[in-house]
Amino acid sequence: MKYVVGVDLGTSAVKVLLMNQEGKVCNEVSKSYPLIQEKSGYSEQDPNEWVDKTTAALKDLVAQFDGDVSDIEGISFSGQMHGLVLLDENNGVLRNAILWNDTRTTEQCHQIYDVVGEKKLLDITKNPALEGFTLPKILWVKQYEPEILEKASVFMLPKDYLRLKMTEQIHMEYSDAAGTLLLNVAEKTWSEELCELLDVDVKLCPPLLESHDLVGTITDSFAAETGLASTTKVFAGGADNACGAIGSAILIDGKTLCSIGTSGVVLSYEATKDRDFDGKVHYFNHGQEDAFYTMGVTLAAGYSLSWFKDTFAKEEAFETLLEGLEEVPVGANGLLFTPYLVGERTPYADATIRASFVGMDASHKRIDFARAVIEGITFSLNESIEIFRESGKTIDTIISIGGGAKNETWLQIQADVFNARIVKLSSEQGPAVGAAMLAAYGSGWFNSLQECAEVFTAEDVSYEPIPENVEKYKELFNLYKQVYVQTKELNEGLKSFRKN
The missing domain is CATH 3.30.420.40 (ATPase, nucleotide binding domain)
Known part of the structure; x- marks a missing residue:
């Protein structure tokens, strides 16, 4: 061997x-x-x-x-x-x-x-x-x-x-x-x-x-x-x-990746060099020869959830923090969160904007806030998907990796917010697998990276969007997008009061 x-x-x-x-x-x-x-x-x-x-x-x-x-x-x-x-x-x-x-x-x-x-x-x-x-x-x-x-x-x-x-x-x-x-x-x-x-x-x-x-x-x-x-x-x-894309088999047109780590990335394969996104998302050369990918970034994706845990449930495991997440209805009982803890990258290259909870009242429980954080992270990533779709791209299947793929309810939320089939891989090692695949292909084990991906990657389970939830999330997403616009000036005024 x-x-x-x-x-x-x-x-x-x-x-x-x-x-x-x-x-x-x-x-x-x-x-x-x-x-x-x-x-x-x-x-x-x-x-x-x-x-x-x-x-x-x-x-x-x-x-x-x-x-x-x-x-x-x-x-x-x-x-x-x-x-x-x-x-x-x-x-x-x-x-x-x-x-x-x-x-x-x-x-x-x-x-x-x-x-x-x-x-x-x-x-x-x-x-x-x-x-x-x-x-x-x-x-x-x-x-x-x-x-x-x-x-x-x-x-x-x-x-x-x-x-x-x-x-x-x-x-x-x-x-x-x-x-x-x-x-x-x-x-x-x-x-x-x-x-x-x-x-x-x-x-x-x-x-x-x-x-x-x-x-x-x-x-x-x-x-x-x-x-x-x-x-x-x-x-x-x-x-x-690029290696995360290779390790998730994002190697042909129509393939899209959602990776939620400390930051969050939505990445989509591009076969041509001439698509114009007007700088709203990144446009990079792929690790696959003569291919490209577009990418949107949420700076504080998984970091928003880890911040929430460290602040309000430091001694608890993530599994305990998220118990009952599936029982909270779409929209977290009227609570919105924007994940701008360290500014934002896509679609707003804004180092000054900061996060918000909007709609709090005395009835909200900690699990409502947790659901709002997860929905807010997903909404932020959806802004990149919206840019891809507005350019004419079809986004119907998305491979989900990272922290967002470790919770079944979050995977369903992604399917409903993105209005796309979400796929979880059976074995996910991210960029390290992509690097290994480049060595395997380079060593002549396979005739193409796509052929290599058929051996090195496999789908485990998929989640289909629920039409009723899709409609609710469309309405909530429109409200979410207004929060940036309406808090931008407030955050600029608050900047001088911050620690650094």
């Missing part, structure tokens, strides 16, 4: 997953690492922590493997997007990585619009200038740490730096490059025009390749450290959301 490893380099931990040719998860190991938050809005990590913890995780994985290590044929990656890693001419790290959730670059986003213009930026990159993207981070370093940028020979993204340390090869693949705001997404090339306009040396941009492309084999020293065979092939990998 042959095996592959999927490495999911997340924001708080790395997970390594061992899978065999039958698509079975044989083992997994996770190792956590810290965030560095020196100031409000700053979020950084030491890139060498990623390397050390991944090395340790792979060493544990190999130690628990009772086969011939040469049967572990390939390894590939899923990685947190947008994070800036700057290297000198000797590939040494010049500063801590600035992560996707760092918000210091509002000034640089304005600079991009002032110099490039919003329309030209959307024409080239298919995305607006947001604080999370990589280009604003480069411009911040250029403005406030010019001596660092002067020493830089290349910039990388998190998983690409990890892969460099395993292979001594410098590359970036298209799905992650699309999140830098320097890639011409349609043409799959670095935009020399953007680099010239913003005075960024295009030589900082690494060579590009496909997610399933072979980069090389691991170095002898990395093999010695981990116990892996030096013949282990290394493949480029993909951005975490």
Whole structure:
């Protein structure tokens, strides 16, 4: 039996997953690492922590493997997007990585619009200038740490730096490059025009390749450290959301994914490069060759529910908190929640807006609030689905993964709010499976990622929308959308009273 490893380099931990040719998860190991938050809005990590913890995780994985290590044929990656890693001419790290959730670059986003213009930026990159993207981070370093940028020979993204340390090869693949705001997404090339306009040396941009492309084999020293065979092939990998799509079989037109973790993502497959969403949702290159995906983001999806639990039921399990959820009627007995705890991304790129409970009265119980939180998260994600449908897309089946797929009532709420068939997978490991699938495909086990998905993924159960609930939720969704408009000015006034 042959095996592959999927490495999911997340924001708080790395997970390594061992899978065999039958698509079975044989083992997994996770190792956590810290965030560095020196100031409000700053979020950084030491890139060498990623390397050390991944090395340790792979060493544990190999130690628990009772086969011939040469049967572990390939390894590939899923990685947190947008994070800036700057290297000198000797590939040494010049500063801590600035992560996707760092918000210091509002000034640089304005600079991009002032110099490039919003329309030209959307024409080239298919995305607006947001604080999370990589280009604003480069411009911040250029403005406030010019001596660092002067020493830089290349910039990388998190998983690409990890892969460099395993292979001594410098590359970036298209799905992650699309999140830098320097890639011409349609043409799959670095935009020399953007680099010239913003005075960024295009030589900082690494060579590009496909997610399933072979980069090389691991170095002898990395093999010695981990116990892996030096013949282990290394493949480029993909951005975490692209790998989540691959691992959920979002590989043909009409397939859509709803992933509810700390943040929430609605992602839909695109076969063409020319669909125009006017920057309302993200438009990225897929991990599948010559494909794309559109994506809407709710910043505080699962985080809204965990905040509610930690604030009002800290010592209880989620299962206890949600007992009786199915008995609360649609609309939580007249209670609405907007999940804007940390601002919002789609369809409102608004860092100032904050969450609201609307309609509280003395009759409401804690379970009503819990249902309102879950419905509010789902309404926020539905705003992205609404944008997809308004563009002409048909959304009739949605794969649900993450926290939102762990509760049957929430799965039914998704079916009713989205007015679509909701499918739960029988085994869900998210982006790590997508990374393993890229290694399996790259190793020649399958003729296509779609063929691989038929072995590595399987449907477990589905939920159909209930017509009566669909109509009620349409009415509630229209009320929900009014809350942002009517609280925007109030939240701007409250901003000066916040802790940070």
